[in-house]
Amino acid sequence: MISELTIQIRVSDFEEGLHWYTTLLQRTPDFIPHNGFAEWQVLPSCWLQVAEGIPSEGSGPIRFGVTSIEEERSRLKSELHMDHFEIYAREEVPAKWATFADPWGNRLGFFENINE
Known part of the structure; x- marks a missing residue:
């Protein structure tokens, strides 16, 4: 049984990505466990992760x-x-x-x- 959901988006410039997604979601991340990674709980048990890395093409x-x-x-x-x-x-x-x-x-x- 699935009980939670995380969706990860990668950005090549983490600081710029953090600012962009903070503006999009109108709030700061709920959790930043380490450099280059942030999470927002967008709904109960549903998290959006923004990670530094190579963006995936064709997703979404x-x-x-x-x-x-x-x-x-x-x-x-x-x-x-x-x-x-x-x-x-x-x-x-x-x-x-x-x-x-x-x-x-x-x-x-x-x-x-x-x-x-």
């Missing part, structure tokens, strides 16, 4: 649920100078979503449930 996206995808797009354009952030929707899907990349090419995104 990892999408985070948000209450307002439009507000998050505005925030990230302002705070992280993100140019590419297009929001998608389909009539038969009860959500809006967007996929973007961090400066190291890791694919991320947000989604907003629109029927809640």
Whole structure:
């Protein structure tokens, strides 16, 4: 039985990556066990790890649920100078979503449930 989840993203410049993900998640890491590694508990028993290393190509996206995808797009354009952030929707899907990349090419995104 699976009881927890960790997802690791690698960045080639850890200090820049730490700043970028602190801004994205709007808080400092919950745990920094050693140099070049930080963790945020994004949900109970679900951790996002940012580690110094070679980014993986073609993985993801990892999408985070948000209450307002439009507000998050505005925030990230302002705070992280993100140019590419297009929001998608389909009539038969009860959500809006967007996929973007961090400066190291890791694919991320947000989604907003629109029927809640």
